[in-house]
Amino acid sequence: MRVTRPDLVDAAFLTVLGGLALVGFANTFEGWRFLLVGLVALVAGILVAWLCTRLSVALAALAAVAAYLAVGVPLVGVALVPATVSGWKQLLTTLPPVADGPLLTVPLLLGLLCGFAGFLLARRVDRSAAPVPVPVAVLGAVILLGTTEPGARLLDGVVFALGALGWAALRGHRLRPPARSGTGRRTRLLTSGAVLAVSAVGAALLGPALPGAGGSREVVREHVTPPFDLGAYPSPLVGFRKYTKDANLLWDQELFTVSGLPTGAAVRIATLDDYNGAVWGATNGDAGNNFQRVGARISGAGPGQEATLRITIGAGYASASDVNAWLPSAGRLTGVTFGGRRGPALAEGFRYNVATSSAIVTGRLREGDTYTARTVLVAPVVPDDAQPFGRPLVSEYAQSIIGTHATKWAGDVTGIGPQVRAVAAHLRDHGAYSDGGKGEAEYLPGHGAGRLTTFMNLPRPVGDDEQYAAAFALIVNSLGMPARVVLGAHPGPTGVVRGSDVHAWVEVHLSDGSWAAVPNTEFMPDPSKKPDRQPPQPVDDADAAVVPPPNMVRLPSSLSELDQTNTNARPRTTSDPLWLSVLGFLFGIGVWTGPPVLTVALVCGSIVGLKARRRRRRRHLGSAANRYAAAWHELLDHAHDLGLGPITGRTRHEQAVALGLVELAAAADRTVYGPGDPTEADVTGYWHRIDAARLALGAGVRHWRRALASVNIRSLRLGGGAK
Structure with missing residues (x-):
C-alpha cells in the first residue's frame, strides 16, 4: 500500500485543524502536555485509518480502540478504561487549570477520534467537505468542555476557519473533473468569491446578534453543579x-x-x-x-x-x-x-x-x-x-x-x-x-x-x-x-x-x-x-x-447536648415533589450523556443528509436517460448498505440476477441504450418501481441491518455511481 500525495495533504490539513481545535484547552489544562498527548493520539488515529483502508469500518474501529489503549497507557500512565468513562465528568467539575493525570484522557480521546474519523472519511467518501466536520466537531467539544474565556481566540476562529475552507476547496479541486475552458474556471472562482463575500457581510451584520457573541461564552461547566454534599x-x-x-x-x-x-x-x-x-x-x-x-x-x-x-x-x-x-x-x-x-x-x-x-x-x-x-x-x-x-x-x-x-x-x-x-x-x-x-x-x-x-x-x-x-x-x-x-x-x-x-x-x-x-x-x-x-x-x-x-431541628440547649449532637444543627430540607425530582434526574442524565449522544446524532445525521442529497440529485438532475441509470445506481447503493453480497464490478444484468431484479435492469438498459428518450412520466414511474424494490430489499433482511443501512457509509465510500 503506497502513500499518495493526496493522503499526505489530507493528513497534514487534518493534523493542523485538529491541533488548532485542541489548543482551545489552553486555559483548561496546566501547561502544554495536553496538546502533546492530543497530537500524538491524532497522528496515531490517522495512521490507523490509513492502514485499515481496505478493511471494513467495524474492523477499523476495533483497530482504533487497540491504538487508543496502546498509545494512551504510556502517555497518560493510568488505567484508561475508568479514566475514559469518568474523565470528562471530572474535568467539568474541576476548577481549571487542571493538572496532568487521568484528565488527559479527554484530549487523548478527542485527538484519536479526530485523526481516525477524519482520515477515514477523507479516504472513503468522495466528497470535498466530507472530513471537515470532524475537526469542527472536535473544536465544538473543546469549547463545550473548556472555560468561558477562550484559550486561543484567533487560532480557533479565523485561522481554523481559513484552514477548513482551504482544505475543502483543495479537495474539491482534486475530486472535481477539470474545467474544459477558462470560462469554467473563472465561473468557479467568481462563485467562490461571491460566497465568501456574502459570508463576510453576513458575519459582520449578524455576528453581534448571535448567541455567544458576548464577552464570555456558554460552556457546560457553567451549568454543572459538582456532586458534593x-x-x-x-x-x-x-x-x-x-x-x-x-x-x-x-x-x-x-x-x-x-x-x-x-x-x-x-x-x-x-x-x-x-x-x-x-x-x-x-x-x-x-x-x-x-x-x-x-x-x-x-x-x-x-x-x-x-x-x-x-x-x-x-x-x-x-x-x-x-x-x-x-x-x-x-x-x-x-x-x-x-x-x-x-x-x-x-x-x-x-x-x-x-x-x-x-x-x-x-x-x-x-x-x-x-x-x-x-x-x-x-x-x-x-x-x-x-x-x-x-x-x-x-x-x-x-x-x-x-x-x-x-x-x-x-x-x-x-x-x-x-x-x-x-x-x-x-x-x-x-x-x-x-x-x-x-x-x-x-x-x-x-x-x-x-x-x-x-x-x-x-x-x-x-x-x-x-x-x-x-x-x-x-x-x-x-x-x-x-x-x-x-x-x-x-x-x-x-x-x-x-x-x-x-x-x-x-x-x-x-x-x-x-x-x-x-x-x-x-x-x-x-x-x-x-x-x-x-x-x-x-x-x-x-x-x-x-x-x-x-x-x-431542636437546638442544643447545653454544652453537653451540643457535644452529643456533634454540632450538626443544620436542618434537612423538605423533599421535592415527585415530578421535580424526575425532572432533576432527567436533567442530570442529559448533562452527562448529552455531549456523546449529540456527537453520535450529528455524525448519523450527516450521513443520512448526504444520502438524501445524493438521492434528490439523482432523481431530478440530468437527462431522462441519465435519471433512469441513476435510479438503478440508487437501488444498488441501497443493496450495498444492506450488505447484500458482492455486486460491485459486475454488469447490470449480473447485478440484477444477483438481486432478483432482472426486469428493472432490463428496463434501464432499454432506456439508456435504446432509441429515443423517455418521457417525464416514464422516469417518474421507473423511480416509483425503484422505491418499491428498495422496500422489498429491506424487508428481506433483519430489522437491525435495515436500521443500520441508513447510516452505513459503504455506498458513499464506493462513490455511489452516478451522482
Whole structure:
C-alpha cells in the first residue's frame, strides 16, 4: 500500500485543524502536555485509518480502540478504561487549570477520534467537505468542555476557519473533473468569491446578534453543579462555645500551627453565607459559588500580597468533628500541596470555593497532617460611605428575628455604610459578653431563631462571638448590605493557634465586588464586660412573633447536648415533589450523556443528509436517460448498505440476477441504450418501481441491518455511481 500525495495533504490539513481545535484547552489544562498527548493520539488515529483502508469500518474501529489503549497507557500512565468513562465528568467539575493525570484522557480521546474519523472519511467518501466536520466537531467539544474565556481566540476562529475552507476547496479541486475552458474556471472562482463575500457581510451584520457573541461564552461547566454534599458537614459556628474559656474544652489546646503568615493576618477556617433560621452554614450555589475540585493552580486570586503558608494540624483541631473537615487557610488560595503519608488522599478529597475562599477536605484532617498553601492576601477595608454589591434577599424568619431593631439601633443615620457602623457601635457599647460560665448558664449557646430573638429583645444583648456575629450579619443584610459570617483565628507570635485565638467576624460585599471584613471588636463588647447577675426583664418587643423555618431541628440547649449532637444543627430540607425530582434526574442524565449522544446524532445525521442529497440529485438532475441509470445506481447503493453480497464490478444484468431484479435492469438498459428518450412520466414511474424494490430489499433482511443501512457509509465510500 503506497502513500499518495493526496493522503499526505489530507493528513497534514487534518493534523493542523485538529491541533488548532485542541489548543482551545489552553486555559483548561496546566501547561502544554495536553496538546502533546492530543497530537500524538491524532497522528496515531490517522495512521490507523490509513492502514485499515481496505478493511471494513467495524474492523477499523476495533483497530482504533487497540491504538487508543496502546498509545494512551504510556502517555497518560493510568488505567484508561475508568479514566475514559469518568474523565470528562471530572474535568467539568474541576476548577481549571487542571493538572496532568487521568484528565488527559479527554484530549487523548478527542485527538484519536479526530485523526481516525477524519482520515477515514477523507479516504472513503468522495466528497470535498466530507472530513471537515470532524475537526469542527472536535473544536465544538473543546469549547463545550473548556472555560468561558477562550484559550486561543484567533487560532480557533479565523485561522481554523481559513484552514477548513482551504482544505475543502483543495479537495474539491482534486475530486472535481477539470474545467474544459477558462470560462469554467473563472465561473468557479467568481462563485467562490461571491460566497465568501456574502459570508463576510453576513458575519459582520449578524455576528453581534448571535448567541455567544458576548464577552464570555456558554460552556457546560457553567451549568454543572459538582456532586458534593455539603449537608454532610455541620456548621462549625454552632460549636463555637468549646473554644471559650469557661467551657474549658479547647480554650488552651493547640489546634494547629502556621508559619509564613504576615503579622496581623487572620486565618480563615470557614465562610458561612446562608442563614436558614437554625444556623449560619455554607452552601453550594451556582457554578461560580460552589465547592469543586481544583487543579495544580487555582486561578482568579487577583492582586495582593503573595505568601506561602505551612500548616500542621494538632490534636485539638483533629478531635473537633464539626470543624476538622474545614482546611484552615488565609487570603485567596492559588494552590495547595499536601505532604505526608496521607497527602495523595487529602489532595483527592480537596474541594475549594473560589467565591468564599473556603476549603474542605472530604476525608477530614487528622493530627500531624501538613500542607503548604500558596495564597494572595488582601485586606480591603469598609469605607465610611460603603455601598453594597446588590441587594440581599432577607427571609421572613430572619426579618422576624430582627424586627425593628435594625432601624432603631441605626438611629437617625442615613446611608447604608453609616447605618452598618451605627449598629455595630450600638452592639459594642450596649452589649455584654457571656460564654455561659459560672452564674451565667441562662445565656445559652446556639444562634437559632429562638436564641437570637432573645438576644435581640433584651435591653442589653448578651452572648459571645457566635451570637454577636450571627445577629450582626442578619442586621447588615436587612439594611441592604450583603453579609456573611467567617469563623477563623488570629495566630499568636509563634504561629500556634489555640482555642482562645478562634473568633467569628462578619464580611460585607462592597460595590467594587470585594468582601471586606468587619472585625469582631467593632460589634462585640470586651470579654470583661459581663452581664448583670440578675437577668433583666425583656422589653415590650420580646413577645414579637417568631416565624420558625420549615422543619427546624431542636437546638442544643447545653454544652453537653451540643457535644452529643456533634454540632450538626443544620436542618434537612423538605423533599421535592415527585415530578421535580424526575425532572432533576432527567436533567442530570442529559448533562452527562448529552455531549456523546449529540456527537453520535450529528455524525448519523450527516450521513443520512448526504444520502438524501445524493438521492434528490439523482432523481431530478440530468437527462431522462441519465435519471433512469441513476435510479438503478440508487437501488444498488441501497443493496450495498444492506450488505447484500458482492455486486460491485459486475454488469447490470449480473447485478440484477444477483438481486432478483432482472426486469428493472432490463428496463434501464432499454432506456439508456435504446432509441429515443423517455418521457417525464416514464422516469417518474421507473423511480416509483425503484422505491418499491428498495422496500422489498429491506424487508428481506433483519430489522437491525435495515436500521443500520441508513447510516452505513459503504455506498458513499464506493462513490455511489452516478451522482
